[in-house]
Amino acid sequence: MKIRSVAVLGAGAVGSYVIWGLSEKNDLKLGVVAEGERAGRLKQNGCRINGVTYRPQVWTPKEAHGVDLLVVALKYGALPGALESIREVTGENTVIMSLMNGVDSEELIAEKAGSSHMLYSLIKVASHKEGEGYCFDPDTTIGIVFGELSAPYDSDRVRAVEELFADTGIHFRHTEHIREEIWSKFRLNVCNNLPQAILGAGVGCYQDSVHMKAISDGLRQELEAVAVAKGIDMNKAAGSSVHGSAVPPSARYSTLQDIDAGRHTEIDMFSGALIKMGKELGIPTPYNEYTYHMIKALEEKNDGRFDYTGKKEKTTCAK
Structure with missing residues (x-):
């Protein structure tokens, strides 16, 4: 061929x-x-x-x-x-x-x-x-x-x-081990891509904040539980590459780039898909459910569905 x-x-x-x-x-x-x-x-x-x-x-x-x-x-x-x-x-x-x-x-x-x-x-x-x-x-x-x-x-x-x-x-x-490789990348996207998109900060936030790390860890535990239930052993995925470079703490991954640009994200294929699989397997996914709804709300905000900043309201001053 x-x-x-x-x-x-x-x-x-x-x-x-x-x-x-x-x-x-x-x-x-x-x-x-x-x-x-x-x-x-x-x-x-x-x-x-x-x-x-x-x-x-x-x-x-x-x-x-x-x-x-x-x-x-x-x-x-x-x-x-x-x-x-x-x-x-x-x-x-x-x-x-x-x-x-x-x-x-x-x-x-x-x-x-x-x-x-x-x-x-x-x-x-x-x-x-x-x-x-x-x-x-x-x-x-x-x-x-x-x-x-x-x-x-x-x-x-x-x-x-x-x-x-x-x-x-x-x-x-x-x-x-292509299926395991795909799931390994999926784990990176869910755990590292999504929390920073809600916070609006570079990936350095995971090292600087125990709270951000806790959210990332919660997303990871849910994903790994689903993977185990589906018979996927991500330990089989290659651990390193001859290419690639260190990620700077200011890096903004694709979901945050989409939010910054006012575009809709790929949250449906990340937490959305994981929530669906979790329901099918009887595995709770509360971290992913929260993350899914937060990013959907950020999309709605970008769409102009709501604006309660007060910037458009008239102000009155007491005499």
């Missing part, structure tokens, strides 16, 4: 890393799946990544049908509306890699496109938006981890993806 065509669905922070890495491959047909106004903007402006404008082809789902590899790099809230497009892109031999956060995007996609197409994967990239583009440090990016859920782990499509990434700047590795 050889991958000769790749379609990327979602040209944001995550998709930009894939587009950046694959754009220099002369023997590869690379495109972004988009329709309507978004397709028009991509055709006109391209993708601005690390200060450089890249111009992959822009395909409708129909035009992308049958590509060898479909990379799904959407925000969680966009996935339900994109499932029909994913189904339309997927041909008989299309491999699908979801680089979305959370632990259930593969299942949601598989329900529409078929589980046989799924090659489980995750990405770790500290990408952020600057102006109309995205920026990341290629050298310290941990990159893409992927693998089969069951043997044979060294499958034809695993080797094909390794060959695809081999002569690019993309950092990658394959693993026999």
Whole structure:
């Protein structure tokens, strides 16, 4: 098997890393799946990544049908509306890699496109938006981890993806414990991403405050209880990477970045998904329930649903 065509669905922070890495491959047909106004903007402006404008082809789902590899790099809230497009892109031999956060995007996609197409994967990239583009440090990016859920782990499509990434700047590795790796990243997102988003502070707050650490620990204990009940041993996940760098105490992870920018977050795929699993398994998740509702309330505040700061009220002075 050889991958000769790749379609990327979602040209944001995550998709930009894939587009950046694959754009220099002369023997590869690379495109972004988009329709309507978004397709028009991509055709006109391209993708601005690390200060450089890249111009992959822009395909409708129909035009992308049958590509060898479909990379799904959407925000969680966009996935339900994109499932029909994913189904339309997927041909008989299309491999699908979801680089979305959370632990259930593969299942949601598989329900529409078929589980046989799924090659489980995750990405770790500290990408952020600057102006109309995205920026990341290629050298310290941990990159893409992927693998089969069951043997044979060294499958034809695993080797094909390794060959695809081999002569690019993309950092990658394959693993026999991909589900555990995905859950390990899920744990980091739930425990480190969410509490700081409520507080509105950099990650140094976990070292500075015993109260923030207590919240993070409570979220972790609930998540690990669910994982154990599902037979997932996160100790099997790799403990370190040859890439990556120390996280500065001022770092603001994706949920807080979304709150800062007035965007809706991915809380539904984090605590929202964990609460649902906890209910199915009979495991209480009070820390996650509180966190879920707090971040939903912050989204409502950003949406302008309520403003009781008093700044808009007229004041009267006694004579």
